[in-house]
Amino acid sequence: MALKATIYKADLQIADMDRNFYETQSLTLARHPSETDERMMVRLVAFAIHANEALTFTKGLFDVEEPDIWQKDLTGAIQLWIEVGQPDEKVILKASGRSEHVYVYSYAATSHIWWKALANKVERCKNLTVINLNADATEQLARMAQRTMQLQCTIQDGQIWLTDGTTTVEVGRETFKGER
Numbered sequence: 001m002a003l004k005a006t007i008y009k010a011d012l013q014i015a016d017m018d019r020n021f022y023e024t025q026s027l028t029l030a031r032h033p034s035e036t037d038e039r040m041m042v043r044l045v046a047f048a049i050h051a052n053e054a055l056t057f058t059k060g061l062f063d064v065e066e067p068d069i070w071q072k073d074l075t076g077a078i079q080l081w082i083e084v085g086q087p088d089e090k091v092i093l094k095a096s097g098r099s100e101h102v103y104v105y106s107y108a109a110t111s112h113i114w115w116k117a118l119a120n121k122v123e124r125c126k127n128l129t130v131i132n133l134n135a136d137a138t139e140q141l142a143r144m145a146q147r148t149m150q151l152q153c154t155i156q157d158g159q160i161w162l163t164d165g166t167t168t169v170e171v172g173r174e175t176f177k178g179e180r
Helices: 037-050 088-099 111-124 137-144
Strands: 006-017 021-029 053-057 069-072 077-083 099-106 126-135 148-157 159-163 169-170 173-177
Touching: 006 037, 021 037, 021 053, 021 088, 037 053, 037 069, 037 077, 037 099, 037 137, 037 159, 053 111, 077 088, 088 099, 088 111, 088 126, 111 173, 126 137, 137 169
Parallel strands: 006 148, 077 099, 099 126
Antiparallel strands: 006 021, 053 069, 069 077, 126 173, 148 159, 159 169
């Protein structure tokens, strides 16, 4: 018998002062049985960073042909492909060929080792941005995960804060490749 996803609901208020984007999103996140709370919350932060009306969560871990998050234009062409974790070079190269822009959000304490081994293999991907989120911060985000969440995300001058009203986490990030 196949295991089913656990459903999480999040009302996410986004105040992105860097992009002048202010909106509340009611999100449904299907957490794959093998996915951790930390990874799910990183998906949520990645969504907040790129939020707009066309951005959607995909089947993610349930379908290896899709990213975690994507944005398509009205013709169905992929504009934005977002992966979370430490994908291998084949996934990144495929994404780079299929999408206008590719973002990878890594978050583990071992991300520097992963990136060092991968950097030369994906150097030709000019549309790739790889961002490492602070591992201590993402561990704190994992503790905020609840089946029903009321969250506020503020982005200003490149800084990201996520709060549930009780706990506030500043999510530091380091760019490995791409936008600085």
